[in-house]
Amino acid sequence: MPVPDAPLDILLCAPRGFCAGVDRAVQIVELALQKFGAPVYVRHEIVHNRYVVEGLKAKGAVFVEELDEIPDTGQPVIFSAHGVPKSVPEAARRRNLFHLDATCPLVTKVHREAEIHYRKGREIVLIGHAGHPEVAGTMGQLPPGAVTLVQTEADARALQPAAPERLAFVTQTTLSVDDTAAIVAILKERFPAIVGPHKEDICYATTNRQEAVKRIAARVDAMIVVGAPNSSNSQRLVEVAQREGCFTALLVQRAAEIDWQRLAGVRCIGITAGASAPEALVEEVIDAFCQRYSVNVEAITAAAETVAFNLPRELREAARTA
Numbered sequence: 001m002p003v004p005d006a007p008l009d010i011l012l013c014a015p016r017g018f019c020a021g022v023d024r025a026v027q028i029v030e031l032a033l034q035k036f037g038a039p040v041y042v043r044h045e046i047v048h049n050r051y052v053v054e055g056l057k058a059k060g061a062v063f064v065e066e067l068d069e070i071p072d073t074g075q076p077v078i079f080s081a082h083g084v085p086k087s088v089p090e091a092a093r094r095r096n097l098f099h100l101d102a103t104c105p106l107v108t109k110v111h112r113e114a115e116i117h118y119r120k121g122r123e124i125v126l127i128g129h130a131g132h133p134e135v136a137g138t139m140g141q142l143p144p145g146a147v148t149l150v151q152t153e154a155d156a157r158a159l160q161p162a163a164p165e166r167l168a169f170v171t172q173t174t175l176s177v178d179d180t181a182a183i184v185a186i187l188k189e190r191f192p193a194i195v196g197p198h199k200e201d202i203c204y205a206t207t208n209r210q211e212a213v214k215r216i217a218a219r220v221d222a223m224i225v226v227g228a229p230n231s232s233n234s235q236r237l238v239e240v241a242q243r244e245g246c247f248t249a250l251l252v253q254r255a256a257e258i259d260w261q262r263l264a265g266v267r268c269i270g271i272t273a274g275a276s277a278p279e280a281l282v283e284e285v286i287d288a289f290c291q292r293y294s295v296n297v298e299a300i301t302a303a304a305e306t307v308a309f310n311l312p313r314e315l316r317e318a319a320r321t322a
């Protein structure tokens with residue numbers, strides 16, 4: 001337990017927490033509940049945050065992993081912000097399920113890029129992490145075998161495409177900016193004809209949150225990242241902090257998970273939050289520090305964010321009257 005009233009500087013990263021895609025996905029569930037009443041079915045965690053999911057459950061959302069867990073119903077079925085393979089909306093149509101798509105428009109953009117490459121006869125490399133729902137969704141836009149997953153620099157060095165002169169790449173949106181740049185550099189060196197997005201497909205929110213962590217990592221004794229263990233962009237924030245010199249970087253879902261022993265003796269900490277963590281949880285963490293220290297909070301802003309995405313047509317009227 002720290003000495004009561006010991007001074008502590010908190011450097012609060014900005015931007016942090018909810019991005020426009022997560023905000024839109026949560027709004028879609030809330031507006032669907034408002035317009036259609038409960039239950040509203042949601043395939044997969046709408047975003048990777050238990051607090052958000054539990055809050056929506058309390059309002060009448062029912063979370064399932066697959067469509068076959070949903071009874072025949074006229075109630076809406078919502079697809080998560082991470083995107084889904086094409087087979088999922090097809091299955092929903094076959095069953096006449098009314099579905100709303102909460103896929104982030106920046107993920108949909110990657111889906112369209114992959115389709116265009118495929119139509120042009122290109123072999124496609126997806127840089128991403130196996131098992132993440134966004135990767136399953138992007139690979140599932142095209143027939144099996146059309147997309148090869150590259151997870152590491154070693155994978156990029158080992159890649160043996162059938163037609164190197166017709167190679168293209170796309171990326172998961174929530175990767176480490178620096179790791180991905182290194183993988184892309186290897187692919188470009190080995191396959192100079194490879195085509196891809198201007199930079200990569202890592203979204204503005206992931207990039208800005210990583211940049212804010214980079215700005216303070218060397219100045220703080222420890223970093224708290226508020227986020228879920230299965231949140232890719234939250235995990236990347238921990239890695240970025242460690243790589244930039246802040247070795248005590250802790251991922252916590254709630255204030256109750258803070259390991260105070262590991263923070264013994266700290267005088268300056270950084271706080272940030274993954275794109276699926278709501279601000280209420282950041283405030284909870286700051287309050288926990290305020291109970292133990294005499295806290296001074298300084299915001300460190302890496303970028304101003306003004307991005308907002310349109311809601312699905314079916315919910316725009318509900319949004320106007322909300």
Ligand code: SF4
Pocket residue numbers: 019020021022081104105106107173174203204205206233275
């Ligand atoms: S992290 Fe980026 S891609 Fe993912 S939902 Fe947010 S804005 Fe969209």
